[in-house]
Amino acid sequence: MKNESGFELCRNGIDYHEIIECIVSALDAKDPYTAGHSQRVSDMALALSGFLKLDREETERIHIAAHLHDIGKIGVPDAVLNKPDRLSPDEWAAMKKHPQTGAQILSKSRHLNELKDIVLHHHERYDGNGYPYGLRGDEIPVGSRIISICDSIDAMTSDRGYRDAYSLKYCYEEIKRNLGILYDPEIGAVALEHWADLTKYVAE
Template sequence: MNTGTGFELCRDGIDYHEIIECIVSALDAKDPYTAGHSQRVSDMALTLSARLGLPQDEVEKIHIAAHLHDIGKIGVPDAVLNKPDRLSREEWNAMKKHPRIGADILSKSRHLNELKDIVLYHHERYDGKGYPEGLKGKEIPMGARIIAICDSIDAMTSDRGYRTAYSLEYCYKEIKDNLGLMYDPEIGALALLHWSEVTAAARK
C-alpha cells in the first residue's frame, strides 16, 4: 500500500475498500445488471493501467474509480434503470445524468473527491461527441479514457434485456474500428495488444 503522497485507501485508520464495497453493493441491489459489472470493469482497468506503466498510486486511483464509475445510477429512476427494452430519448437523457450524479456523490468525501473527475468523464468520447461536457482527446482525464474502453468491453460482452452478449471477437473489432473516435488510440491499441490479459475479467 502506498504510504507516501498520492491516493491511499487506508487513512486515519479507516479501510476505504470496505466503504467502497458497501457503496457498490447498494447499487448492485438496485440494478441487477451492475452486479459484477463494476468489479469486472475495475479488474480490466487495473490490468490496463499497469500495462501503461503508470505510477502505482495512479493505478490504484483508477482501479477504485472504475469500481465506482456507475455509482451515480443510484440516482436514476428504477423504471429507466431496469427497463428490459431500449430506452426512449427521454429515458436515455435521464440515464446520461449518472456520471454527474456519481461525481457529486464522491465530492462529498474528502478522500474520494479526487476520483470525481474520472467518474464524471468516463462517457466522454475521444472525438468530443460524448457526454456530459463533450471533452475531446487529452482533455479527458487519463483514468476516464481507460475506463471508457473497459466499460465498453464489459457492456458489449454482457447480456442485456434487448440483446444477447456479443463475442469478444466482435468486441475486439469494435474497439479497433473506433480508435480515435470513441477511444484514445494509444490506450486502445495497448488494450488490443494485450487483449487476452485485459479481457480476462470479462471472461469470468
C-alpha cells in the same frame, strides 16, 4: 496509511476499500446488471493501467474510480435503470445524468473527491461527441479514457434485456474500429495488444 501506490486507503483506522465495497453493493442491489460489472471494469482498468506502465498512485486511483464509475446510477429511476427494452429519448436523457450524479456523490467525501473527475468524464468520447461536456482527446482525464474502453468491453460481452452478449471477437473489432473516435487510439492499441490478458475478466 497508504498502500504501495501511495493512494491513502486507510485513514484513522477506516478502511476505504471496505466503504467502497458497501457503496457498490448498494448499487448492485438496485440494478441487477451492475452486479459484477463494476468489479470487472475495475479489474480490467487495473490491468490496462499496468500495461500502460502508469505509476502506482495513478493506477490505484484509476482502479478505485473504475469500481465507482457507475455509482451515479443510484439516482436513476428504477423504471429506467431496469427497463428490459431500449430506452426512449427522455429515459436516455435521465440515464446520461449518472456521471454527474456520481461526481457529486464523490465530491461529498474529502477522501474520494479526487476521483470525481475520472467518474464525471468516463462517457466522454475521444472525438468530442460524448457526454456530459463534450471533452475531446487529452482534455479527457487518462483514467476516464481507460475506463471508457474497459466499460465498453464488459458492456458488449454482457447479456442485456434487449440483446444477447456479443463475442470477444466482435468486441475486439469494435474497439479497433473506433480508435480515435470513441477511444484514445494509443490506450486502445495497448488494450488490443494485451487483449487475451485484459479480457480474461469477462465471460464469453
